[in-house]
Amino acid sequence: xxxxxxxxxKEIARQIRIGVIEGTYHAKSGHPGGSLSIADVLAYLxxxxxxxxxxxxxxxxxxxxxxxKGHTAPALYATxxxxxxxxxxxxxxxRKIDSYLQGHPDMKGTPGxxxxxxxxGLGISAACGMAxxxxxxxxxxxxxxxxxxxxxxxxxxxxxxxxxxxxxxDNLVAFIxxxxxxxxxxxxxxxxxxxxxxxxxxxxxxxxxxNAHDFEEIAAALAAARACKGKPTAIIACSVKGxxxxxxxxxxxxxxxxxxxxxxxxxxxxxxGEGK
Amino acid sequence: xxxxxxxxxAYGNALVELAEKYDFVVxxxxxAAATKTGVFKKKYPERFxxxxxxEGNMISVAAGIATTGVIxxxxxxxxxxxxxxxxxxxxxxxxxxxNVKIAATHAGVTVGEDGATHQCNEDIALxxxxxxxxxxxxxxxxxxxxxxxxxxxHDGPVYIRLGRAAAPAVNAEGYQFEIxxxxxxxxxxxxxxxxxxxxxxxxxxxxxxxxxxGVSARVINMPTIKPLDTAILEKAARETGAIxxxxxxxxxxxxxxxxxxxxxxxxxxxxTRVGVPDCxxxxxxxxxxxxxxxxxxxxxxxxxxxxxARRV
Numbered sequence: 083x084x085x086x087x088x089x090x091x092k093e094i095a096r097q098i099r100i101g102v103i104e105g106t107y108h109a110k111s112g113h114p115g116g117s118l119s120i121a122d123v124l125a126y127l128x129x130x131x132x133x134x135x136x137x138x139x140x141x142x143x144x145x146x147x148x149x150x151k152g153h154t155a156p157a158l159y160a161t162x163x164x165x166x167x168x169x170x171x172x173x174x175x176x177r178k179i180d181s182y183l184q185g186h187p188d189m190k191g192t193p194g195x196x197x198x199x200x201x202x203g204l205g206i207s208a209a210c211g212m213a214x215x216x217x218x219x220x221x222x223x224x225x226x227x228x229x230x231x232x233x234x235x236x237x238x239x240x241x242x243x244x245x246x247x248x249x250x251x252d253n254l255v256a257f258i259x260x261x262x263x264x265x266x267x268x269x270x271x272x273x274x275x276x277x278x279x280x281x282x283x284x285x286x287x288x289x290x291x292x293n294a295h296d297f298e299e300i301a302a303a304l305a306a307a308r309a310c311k312g313k314p315t316a317i318i319a320c321s322v323k324g325x326x327x328x329x330x331x332x333x334x335x336x337x338x339x340x341x342x343x344x345x346x347x348x349x350x351x352x353x354x355g356e357g358k
Numbered sequence: 359x360x361x362x363x364x365x366x367x368a369y370g371n372a373l374v375e376l377a378e379k380y381d382f383v384v385x386x387x388x389x390a391a392a393t394k395t396g397v398f399k400k401k402y403p404e405r406f407x408x409x410x411x412x413e414g415n416m417i418s419v420a421a422g423i424a425t426t427g428v429i430x431x432x433x434x435x436x437x438x439x440x441x442x443x444x445x446x447x448x449x450x451x452x453x454x455x456x457n458v459k460i461a462a463t464h465a466g467v468t469v470g471e472d473g474a475t476h477q478c479n480e481d482i483a484l485x486x487x488x489x490x491x492x493x494x495x496x497x498x499x500x501x502x503x504x505x506x507x508x509x510x511x512h513d514g515p516v517y518i519r520l521g522r523a524a525a526p527a528v529n530a531e532g533y534q535f536e537i538x539x540x541x542x543x544x545x546x547x548x549x550x551x552x553x554x555x556x557x558x559x560x561x562x563x564x565x566x567x568x569x570x571x572g573v574s575a576r577v578i579n580m581p582t583i584k585p586l587d588t589a590i591l592e593k594a595a596r597e598t599g600a601i602x603x604x605x606x607x608x609x610x611x612x613x614x615x616x617x618x619x620x621x622x623x624x625x626x627x628x629x630t631r632v633g634v635p636d637c638x639x640x641x642x643x644x645x646x647x648x649x650x651x652x653x654x655x656x657x658x659x660x661x662x663x664x665x666x667a668r669r670v
Contacts, residue, residue, distance in 0.1 A: 142427070148422075188453075197421075197422065198449070198450075198454040200449070201445060201449045201450075203414075204421075204450045205418075208418050208425070210422060211421060211422020211423040211424075211425070211430075212422040212425060212426055214422070214423060219426075219428065238414045241414065242415050242418075242419075244412070245410070245412070
């Protein structure tokens with residue numbers, strides 16, 4: 083990847099992370115940890131990979147995105163705002179009673195949101211439905227989803243995994259955000275859903291494991307997914323929960339907690355490159 | 359009048375009959391032979407998708423399909439479509455108001471021998487709590503055919519309750535079905551029997567028994583549970599002064615619950631809810647189950663007379 087492009091993507095991801103902190107700080111609630119862990123993947127999807135048009139969010143031939151781990155809506159909203167679907171300033175209205183930015187994604191109210199999600203396990207199934215419909219109608223749009231590692235404890239995720247392989251949905255890419263933490267602690271201690279790679283391979287998926295914070299690896303995995311025929315692709319994205327904000331990194335405590343004023347100031351200083 | 363036919367069978371036939379007229383796909387959860395989507399599968403295999411025994415996934419897949427502008431029918435037994443997958447119906451379909459049609463067969467005690475685990479007497483109650491959900495419960499084959507087409511033409515989620523047992527026709531050829539409308543099948547002045555689904559023909563029998571005893575019973579067929587035709591109910595309450603609701607569903611939250619809620623706020627009159635009395639079913643034939651649950655013409659007639667006696 084060219085350095086210019088790499089720098090652009092890093093800057094976009096930084097803006098997304100700032101949006102996550104702005105949103106959750108002003109909302110005084112929300113889920114920063116898992117939002118920060120997917121910022122780089124979202125930056126690449128919305129600025130490089132997906133065929134979308136912010137001026138025409140419902141464009142029929144657009145690629146679709148479903149945030150199956152819907153609680154990390156702050157990252158999706160920050161991405162959509164950065165991409166021009168709505169004003170960045172509106173991120174501060176997250177979770178407010180008169181805002182169109184609901185605590186979990188609402189496809190009816192928010193431009194660019196392709197599916198309402200939040201209840202875990204449901205989003206990946208909806209993504210399967212979109213991908214199946216493309217096959218049925220002979221359309222060539224692609225469908226992307228991000229599933230949480232904790233979310234993968236939901237049985238429905240595996241029903242969907244079976245379905246996607248059965249119907250050979252090679253137009254579907256599911257990222258598994260493997261940050262290793264869920265609300266109550268380490269995923270391996272709460273209810274171990276690993277190993278995702280071997281399980282998904284056994285379910286009939288094309289599986290690629292990457293560093294979720296490396297754009298070169300994200301790009302290569304998505305290119306490999308496009309090249310893979312007859313199978314859905316799972317990208318096991320090894321990430322750091324809270325990535326980019328030192329005191330949030332790898333802490334389950336920051337799953338669903340908003341920063342206070344001091345923490346907000348420190349997070350913004352770090353994201354603005356003002357040292358830790 | 360057509361011969362007896364289960365509404366599930368009329369559903370399968372309707373899918374085939376309407377296939378060329380409308381663009382829809384059909385999903386099932388390994389019950390195509392029982393739900394009768396199998397007849398559609400045979401004729402239109404490229405438009406049929408089996409989801410296996412995974413009803414939650416099926417409903418959310420249907421939601422995803424609906425976002426792309428294709429109408430999905432998702433079928434299973436009522437127990438699994440409304441019960442197992444309640445939360446998927448609520449969050450994947452209901453909340454985003456997606457254009458998904460859930461055709462749930464094997465509802466109520468007329469499931470028969472499979473027993474309590476499969477006799478779903480709670481689906482109407484569950485579906486009624488979902489904002490924007492349309493609930494249809496056709497009484498016969500003709501009404502089922504009309505309900506399926508109306509569901510296709512309605513933009514939004516629809517739950518269609520269908521039965522396993524063969525039901526005689528209660529509607530005449532030329533019957534015009536409309537979502538949200540109740541239909542007076544027999545006029546009367548002493549009491550109104552409001553029935554839905556399979557129980558409608560039994561309600562008509564009850565009215566005949568009452569007539570023989572000099573009691574004039576109005577019979578209203580209520581194929582739409584939500585939105586409820588409150589106008590026809592208020593008129594019946596005003597004109598006959600007493601109501602009996604009849605359904606093969608729990609007396610909690612079904613047609614009876616809906617009628618009580620509506621009339622309590624507009625025109626309170628004595629109401630008796632004939633249905634499954636807040637209990638589970640058991641293995642028996644459909645006919646035996648109806649008798650076991652007191653869902654017979656004789657029982658309805660007796661309850662109607664009691665209700666008339668409660669009039670102030």
